[in-house]
Each structure stands twice: as C-alpha cells, then as structure tokens.
Amino acid sequence: MDLTDLILDPLRSGIWRRAAAEVVLLGGICGALSFWVTSFRLSYPAESLAHGLLPGLVLAALAGIPLVLGGLGGVALAAGCVALASRDPRIGADSATAVVVTGMFGLGALLALSPDAPPRLEELLFGDPLGITHTDLISALALAVVGAGALAALHRPLCAVAFDAPGAGALGLRPGGVRLALFMLLAVAVAVAVQGLGSLLVLAVLVAPAVAVRRAATNPGVAMLSGAALAAVAGLAGLYASHHLGSAAGASVALALCLAAVAGSVLPWRLRRGEARARRGRRAAA
C-alpha cells in the first residue's frame, strides 16, 4: 500500500470523515484555548470538570437525550459543587475539589454500571470519535464558532490579566470577571469535547497543544494559532493511526496529542533559536 492509499483509504468511510471533522473542529478550538488554560494555570480545574461531569453524561445516555446536554448539565453541577466545597477554608480548594470530583466520578460510574444501564461506560470514559452523531458535530461547530469569537473579543483582557493581574485591575479591567469568562468558556469546551474524547482523555486536547508549542510561541496569537493547528494535525494523525493499526480511536488521538507535547518539550532546536534571539535582544539593550 503506498502513501496515497494510506492517506486516502480511511477517507472513503463516512464514519471516519465525520470523526476527522470532529477532531479538526475540537482540536482547533481547544488547541487555541489550551494556551489560556496553561497560562491561567487551569489544568487541574479543567481535569476536575471533565471528570466531575460524568454523572451528567451517564444520565443523558440512560435517558437517551443528546450527550452534550448531559455534559453541559454535569459540568454546571460539578463547577457548582467545587465552588461550594472550596469555600470551606479549613480544607483548601485543592482537597475540596479532589473529594467532590472523585465523588461525582464514582456516582457516574455507579449509575453506568447499574444492571439496567446500557453498556456505554467505556465510550463515556474514553470517548469514541467514530461514534460521533450529527448533533455532536453541530455542537462542535457551534463551540468552534462561539469559542473563536469569545477568544477574539477577550484577547486583550486575557493577555493583560495573564501577564499582570493587579496591573490589569489598575487599568480598570476586572481580573476576576476575565477569569470567570475564561472558566465558563472552558466548561463549555469540556462539555462539548467530551463527546469525542471521553471524560478521561479530553484533558489531552485542552492542555497538550499549548505544552507542545510553548517554546515556539513568540506571542499569544502565535501560541493560539499554532496550538490549534497542532491539535488538529495531531488529532488527525491519531485517527489515521487508529484506522491503520486498529487501535482505539479516542485513545489514539489523546496519545498523539501527548506525544506532540513531549516532542515539543524535549526537542532542542526551537529553544536554541529562542535563546539566540534573547541574547541578541540583551546585547542590543546593553
């Protein structure tokens, strides 16, 4: 089989094409968003939301309503519970979040493993890009459009707050409001992206792209665009690998994203180039 066949063969399947569209849409928006997730140190909250929404997903699956609705409901419930639990100063936000999220995850598993539940737990946990429905695809498209618009409109406040939150406050911005807006966008992204990648693997697309391109990113715009492009390409690579190797699609996509992150952190050449630029800057300054 030659290279053209390797590339064209999966495209003959309508199911694979739909999975590819989903992965490109989700990779694009979540890859861009991942820059802000890492800049605002929201990786742990993102993981918490992704795990905590499981009961919502399971209930939606049991009731036969679109999973995205269950995801949105679950994410709202998880965020609310985390916010409530974090208010107890004796425990601390990290521990409170851990307890709440593990509890909700357990509840979700309990519901999914009950005797009369359809056997879909695996799909909800690990995702199934090949089982994407039209509703999923439309919600991914809506997320991509709304998310891109929100990131564009919020670009300057996000930069100012990530760089220097008190300074941004002195300029008249509300750092808390900016953080909340980002968090809400993240919550919606988690709820939508979980359809393709599942509760356990969705974090890959919300963190790994930013890690992969971090050292190449000269400014936030470049970081977002390269994160989006990388996530889309790595997602497609994962789908191709899954097709040709017969591996699980969701896990292959997540693995491809994480491999890109490792490569971006370990490969040396970009760093050297950045350092050379920094040295030139310092010399010019001296």
Add this chain to the structure above:
Amino acid sequence: MTRAPAVEAHGLALGYGGEPALEGVDFEAAPGAALCVLGPNGGGKTTLFRALLGELQPLAGRVRVAGRPAYLAQTERTRLDFPVSALDVALMGSLADGRWWRPPGRSQRHAALAALGRVGLEGQASVRFGELSGGQRQRVLLARALTQDAAVLLLDEPFAGVDPASAERITAVFTELRAEGRTLLVSTHDVESARLFDLVLCLNRRQVAFGTPAQRLGREVLETTYGSDIVVLEGSGDTAVRAITVQHHEH
C-alpha cells in the same frame, strides 16, 4: 485658586481588618503638583496608593482622584514567562479607555511606541518582556502607565532596585510629566529625594506631616516619621536638616 484638587483625602483611615494600617490622612494636591509620599517600610505608602486606586475601601473618611490614575506598582507582579513584547506591555496602557474588546488601533500603537521612546527603550520594542533587565522592565511598566495618558500618576517606590541608568531615565520622565501639568504622587523612603518635590506627605501608620519640604522636613517630623531608623546629620528644629535612614529592607 479655585480649581478642584487632582487628588485629595480627608479623615482617611485604611486597614486590612484589625488595627488600621494608616489613619488621620488629610491632604490635597492641586493639578500639576508633584507630591512625595515619604515614610519607612510599613509606613502605609502602598496602602494609601491602593486606596487612591479604589482597590481598598476606606475604614473612615474619603479619597478622591480626578480620573483613573496610572499606576506603577512597587513590587513587580508580572509573569515573566508570558510571551509578550515590550511594545505589547506598553500597549496594555490603552486598555484604560474601557474598550477592551477592540484590537489596538494605529493611534494607540503610536502612543505605546512614543511611551517606549520616552523611557529610552524604542530599540527594545519587540524584545520579550521577560528577557529584559530589571531596570528595563521597570521602564516598560512606566511606559504602560504613560500610554494610559492619565492626569494623575501614582508611582510606588519607582527607584527601588533599579540600575542608575534606568533611574536617571525615570527621573527625566518625571520632569517631563510635571512640565506637562500632570499630577505626580511618588513614594519613597529616601528623605533627600523628597526635597525635590512641591509637596511632601510623611506617613508612619498615620499622617505625620503634610506641606512643602522646606516647611516640613525638619528634625522633629523626620524623627516621628522614621523613629529610631533615622540618623540626623545636621541642623535642628525647623531648619532644614540632612538625614539618612538606616532601615532594614523587607522582602
């Protein structure tokens, strides 16, 4: 003169819960005045600035500032790993116009570049903020405040930990700002530099004195402001004295 003061405080008390950190503050600065906020570490200088910014609600009394002041913070709280250039940082000053959803326009870019020029860093506009020296970073943050084009500027210990070349440049900018009729509040614990200002406000957990440096910077005021931390070198009573402070730095 009937013009409203650019900055005023009356019967002001400030705190963080518990005992007030600063009380009895009463002063006015007319537009165009340069006021030095003088006091030891922990005297309440940063606390006063935070109230002027509206970050801290008074326990008693009131403050008023004409318009939103530009602010240069004492401690750098910036994220050095965040990928922004010196120009990007200077451009953030234009967010003070409240239209945060708009990309910066040509005139805002001009203003930011001009501000970088004023602090002597036009050549570093595209250098990453985190790669600049400490003094250069302080100048970029000053440029951000300049881009804001505010009538009142609050500068909290702007010379602390800054190299001599940067300090000289910052002083030159202050002179220009005064010539433009802007109101300057500069905090310091250095008595000698306070003498160059129109007004001096001495703080040590309460207002010790307010007036012109010639009137106020006498032995008694300085000893009350600094307690045992001061060594008065010459003069006595109301006559001008030379003094140095011998205090331990926080951090």
